[in-house]
Amino acid sequence: MSKFKKKTNVKQEIPTSSMPDVVFMLLFFFMVTTELRKTSIDVMQRIPEATQLRKLQRKSLVVDLYIGEPKKRDQGEDFKIQADDNFILPNEVLLWVSRKRDGLPEAERDLMTVSLKVDKETTRGIIADVETELRKANARRILYATMQQAEDKM
């Protein structure tokens, strides 16, 4: 009389046949979004924290300049500026910036932003020297790279 038959032989298995597809989807996502680092950074990069971060939308218009103590001891203890793959002096920043700017489309050259990735123990002296050079090069949009700090710490 029972309308509800006892189901006895119900297999309780998660279908795994679609797993490779799922994994491949994830794989493609990471393959597309990944960007292999072009340069190895040879200066210390302990990025300071702040709360009032702005995000830059156009990555193609951002050029990076790394400043900090050299990681390797034999390169001295003075603060260094790293642009692309080599150390440069403050007075070479001007040339580097104009070379970078020439690589951008003509209409967007004024929108170039220099992202200063500065180690937190660096002193202001060398940063100010770089800023002066950037002003001379008319690359006046800058960004001090910082990490997000928890809001309530302030």
Next chain:
Amino acid sequence: MARTTPEIPNASMADIAFLLLTFFLVTTTIANDRGLSLILPPPPEAQQTEEIKIQEHNMFKIQLNSSDALLVEGEYTEDVSGLKDQLKEFVLNYGKNPNLSDNPVKAIVSFKTDRGTTHKRFIEILNIVQSAYNDIYAERAGVNNARWREIASDLQDPENERLYDLGRGKKVDGSLEIPMNISIAEPTKIGG
């Protein structure tokens, strides 16, 4: 000889895919172009040589020395928690208090460091100054601080642009009612 159907074993496909996935997971660097943005003043030689007189009360002086000690308006300050409100009061004074700014356009926050000041301390103070301005803008635009910064980061959206102009009080001639006048002076050379 037994008949075999030619088939590629695909049981290990998931494993291979997982391996590749792990590789990309590890090597991926999520773009981190975030930080405190700033527009530097024009090159030194292009500036007018004539001296521009700024009245004392229109200037909010913040100084950092080579040992990271802070002077706010000439007073030694250890606790920075009150600095933000002090800055807001200074900018939005509109001549009420004769010791503070006449109006936000004239108000200038002068930030002077030493060559020996650490970058960490510099960022900490610059962050407070920018947060004071962002709070003012956000309030005028009727949003909170975090939303304001999102708006400022993405001006492609016309609605965002409208709020951005509202917050900063953009006038018809293009000038701003409340410009973010942060002057970062050439550092002194005592330390560093």
